[in-house]
Amino acid sequence: MPELDWTTRREAGVTLVELTVTNDVDGPRRVRVRSAIPVLPPRSDGVPATGWTEVEADRVAVVEVPPGATRGLGYASPETADPPATLVDAEPPEPREAPEPVADAPAVEQTPDGVVRDLPEAGPPRDAVPPADDGGGEAPRESPQSGPVEADGGAPIGTDGPRTAIDPTEAGEIDDAADTGAGPGHPGATADTTGRSSQPESAGEGPDDDRPPSRAERPREQPDTPVGWTWGGDDPTDGVDLPPTVADWLDGVVRRIDLAADLAAAGGGPEATALVAAAGGPGAVDRLADRVADDPDRLRRLAARAEELADRAEAVAVPEGVARRSP
């Protein structure tokens, strides 16, 4: 009969359970283990990890152990028990057709859950992207660059390119921008400033052009850096857990503003043609124009409503003890 061993430790209000199952017989065994406490299984991209997908309502997990081998199983639980789990039974696994050997195929289950769980996450690797708020409650990390870039009130909201793409020679000029009173509250003035720090004293007294720089004028991103990331930057909603619909609407606004600015900057000629084509053709650009015309009014009305609600929320307070006093 296979042996079950365990260790538990308590951390941050949760019990972490580590089980090992050792198979000391000659053949493989399919071992069922029942937890005495509620199970929070390990997850990969939100999907319970392989083996845990079979956890039944009565907290049973299944693990296959080859002869003479040991396998581990881990989970978390809000409660504690000693022992945390017990062996239910251990049967020889049902005979299965050997799968066709496929050269170099990743071990992935042929289901939607399997694909999401067993293959790498879609999207850029996290290491390639500086820490940023994604509206999902991720705490924004302090980074050495976050100070100067915040002070760079000139960068439009949803500024393009990761921080690493900023030309280091601009660093000194960015610091000068701090003297103009730029800071977290500054984004409201972005429409008037001239973008990156090539004109650090820009807030108001910049040179001739007072439009945000187009993507073509911004410092070139490195070749394999994706263009046009939207994330916090100097955005007042940084660190705020916005509902996805709101966050997406704001992202859409930023995209429209950027695209309209690029089209304006491109004037006529091949760059404009390319932009129009990339946007989806003249029809899409007409629709864009309409939406860009509507956006300011909607945004200002939303801002006014949000201000009003903020004032009301600040002024009201739930009386202490009211929940206990009422019958």
Place this chain on the structure above:
Amino acid sequence: MIVACAGGKGGVGTSTVAAALADRLEAVLVETDLAMGRAPAVGPTVEAVLAGRVAPVEAVRAGPDRHLPAGRSLRGARAADLRRLAPILEELADAFGAVVVDCPSGLSAAVGAPLLAADGCVLVTAPDEAALVGALRVAALARRLDAGLVRVALVGVEKAAPAVGRALGAPVVAVPTGDTAPPSSGITALAEAVQSDCSSS
């Protein structure tokens, strides 16, 4: 009919071939390179559809012609659920007749989910070692996920190289450099093969 285009290695021309093939088949072109859209999306993105916020057919109608692009927001990508991709692609195929999926490079879930859903797969590669290694890995993933390999699009050559086809497990179609606009014979050959091999599904 749902066709996935994948290359394994980036930069071989997967997106170009996918777009040309979608055009030729009058299919909807869906990108799954989450958060890595190549241009700012004017209409709804594939991430929004995968997050359940926009209905698939509505998203395609609201955006540029028969194109459901990827967006450029990390937040959007994190909300997207690739487990929903198969029913979304099926709905689009029912409404519009055919869907071509432009898969990103690599072997991520953004490649696996389309392969799982597809009736067939076109592998895109180039005649260099790195590209072929990438294609071999995607071919293995496609077989594991039961996505029939229909053809290999060998980009940048004038004539097909049968040895490549044997290594990857599907006949080769040559797509010479720059020759993807109509009446490209390479794209036509791919379209015909796809229609004959996949439409019965």
